[in-house]
Amino acid sequence: MLGLVAGDALGARRQLDVILRKERMMAKTRYTVLHGQYRIHRADDPRRGPQPDGDTIRFEPANLELLASLPRFSARPPDIRSKGINVRYEGIDTLETHFDGAHQNDRFAFGARDRNLVLLGYKGVQFFADEPNIVSAVDVDPLPGYVVANGIESNGRLLGLVYVGVPPTEDGQPLFVDEARLDGSVNATLVRAGLAYVEPYDTMPIALIDRLRSIIAQARADNAGMFDSENVGVEKPATIVTLNDLQALVMWPKLFRRLVTFIREGHSGLSEFDSWIRQDPVRRDDTLRLPNGEKANMHDTFEITGNRLSLRFNPEDLIIAPDPAP
Numbered sequence: 001m002l003g004l005v006a007g008d009a010l011g012a013r014r015q016l017d018v019i020l021r022k023e024r025m026m027a028k029t030r031y032t033v034l035h036g037q038y039r040i041h042r043a044d045d046p047r048r049g050p051q052p053d054g055d056t057i058r059f060e061p062a063n064l065e066l067l068a069s070l071p072r073f074s075a076r077p078p079d080i081r082s083k084g085i086n087v088r089y090e091g092i093d094t095l096e097t098h099f100d101g102a103h104q105n106d107r108f109a110f111g112a113r114d115r116n117l118v119l120l121g122y123k124g125v126q127f128f129a130d131e132p133n134i135v136s137a138v139d140v141d142p143l144p145g146y147v148v149a150n151g152i153e154s155n156g157r158l159l160g161l162v163y164v165g166v167p168p169t170e171d172g173q174p175l176f177v178d179e180a181r182l183d184g185s186v187n188a189t190l191v192r193a194g195l196a197y198v199e200p201y202d203t204m205p206i207a208l209i210d211r212l213r214s215i216i217a218q219a220r221a222d223n224a225g226m227f228d229s230e231n232v233g234v235e236k237p238a239t240i241v242t243l244n245d246l247q248a249l250v251m252w253p254k255l256f257r258r259l260v261t262f263i264r265e266g267h268s269g270l271s272e273f274d275s276w277i278r279q280d281p282v283r284r285d286d287t288l289r290l291p292n293g294e295k296a297n298m299h300d301t302f303e304i305t306g307n308r309l310s311l312r313f314n315p316e317d318l319i320i321a322p323d324p325a326p
Contacts, residue, residue, distance in 0.1 A: 030205065031160070032070060032149045035171040036061040037142040038120055039084060041135040050086075051133040054094025054112025054195060055187075057120065059147055059158060060084040066172045067158065071151035073203050075325035079156030087147055088157040089187045091212050093199040093253045093315070095226070098133045102243060102260045105250045108226040112195040119186045120145060121164055148175055148185070150203060154323035159203070161185040179211045191215045194225020197252055198316035202289070213316050220314075226250045237303075237310035241269050252315045255302060258284055269307045274299055287321040 039058045042049030050058040060083055061067060067078040067085065078085055094116075095109035096102070103109055110132075117125055124139035135141075146167040149160035161177065163185055169175055182188055190196040191212060198216045200209040220227045231238045232251035240246050243263050246256065261284075262276055277284045277299050285297045291313055301318065303310050 030150065031175045031177050032066065033167055033169045033171065033173050033175050034059075034061050034066055034147045034149050034158075034160075035063075035167050036144075036146065038145050039142040040117065040122065040125070041138045041141040043141075046136055047128065047131060047134060049134055051098065052113060052117060052135070053097045053133070054109070054116050054190065055089040055092055056157070057087050057089075057116070057162065058084050059087045059145075060142065061147075062171055067152070069172075070149055070158075071203075073151050073159070073201075073322040074154035076152060076154055076156045078152050078158065086157045087162060088153055088155075088159050089162055089190075089196075090150055090159050091161075091198060091200060091204055091208065092187050092191055092196040094190065094196045095250065096253050096256060099257055100260050100264060102247055104253065104256055105226070105229070105248060108195060108229070108250055111225070112190060115193060115195055116186060116190065119164070119189055120162075148177060148181075161187050177205070177208060179207070182208050182211050183215075188212065188215055192219060192224070194219045194222070194227045199254060200316065200319045202319050202321055209319070216316050232309060232311060234311050234314060237305070237308040239307050240309055241307050252311065254286075254315070255298075255311075258298070270304050270309055271307075273309075274304060282323055286323075289319040289321075291317040 037060050039060055040050050040052045052058065064080060064083065067080065094112035095104035097109045097113055121143045122138060122141070124137065125135060126137040128134050128136045145162070145164045147158060147160040147162055149158055151159055153159040161182065191198055192215050198212045200212070219225065229250050230236060231249040238249055238251070240259065243260070246259055246263065258277055259273070262273055267273070267276070281287070281297065285299055288296055288298065290296045290300065301312055303312055
């Protein structure tokens with residue numbers, strides 16, 4: 001009988017080992033290396049060119065067909081235009097330079113954009129005076145680079161980690177991303193400089209989320225970049241009545257975007273914001289996990305007293321679910 005029990009235990013352990021090996025293999029093949037080039041300027045018609053910001057860049061893959069093989073987290077196909085696709089930097093969110101005609105704090109919104117372009121190797125970048133988000137001139141464009149891609153997100157953009165230099169594999173090959181490789185990404189570098197929030201989605205491996213959390217914890221402790229000037233946070237309330245109030249603030253961009261739409265619809269002050277955000281569980285009231293693992297929504301992440309808004313949690317401590325498939 002003892003031998004039988006021992007045999008059963010050994011068999012169970014072997015089955016567990018097989019399962020763990022499969023899980024490790026899935027983790028190792030989650031990302032795909034895409035060779036290509038970044039583009040920020042349209043020489044033939046500059047005013048219709050890309051509008052780079054702190055966490056988005058135009059990327060032209062060497063092999064467009066590889067995009068079709070990537071996971072589609074919200075069942076949205078890749079939004080390919082003029083042989084390129086916009087890359088959404090995974091795991092981070094920088095202050096908005098342009099959203100529905102509005103922007104966030106100029107210093108750190110445009111600071112994140114400019115630092116992003118420097119990290120990608122761009123020099124001599126100039127913008128139109130009357131179109132400050134569109135590149136009017138640049139020394140050299142496009143520039144080579146590669147994206148370690150996780151998949152296609154809800155707006156059809158390529159979701160991934162952004163790099164310059166020599167790709168680590170041949171084009172289209174799977175890649176295991178460890179902490180060291182994440183640290184070398186433009187994504188992580190922007191967080192380290194205090195120019196990006198960490199915004200985890202459950203499509204990102206938890207080990208990489210934890211690494212980004214440790215990087216932003218250090219940036220906050222050092223008051224790096226915008227964290228010395230953050231206006232809306234945990235126990236940091238700010239008064240918001242008008243769009244001008246909102247645009248001056250350093251705050252979580254995801255919540256900023258909701259507030260822009262709310263104010264654009266004619267609301268003044270915050271008395272109706274909580275009920276408004278609950279009305280649309282897809283485009284407004286995202287599903288997420290709180291730090292204790294509890295399932296919640298966007299309306300659970302903030303507190304409002306009169307017209308003063310603060311956060312209940314730092315954004316990096318949440319895990320957001322991607323938009324559901326239409």
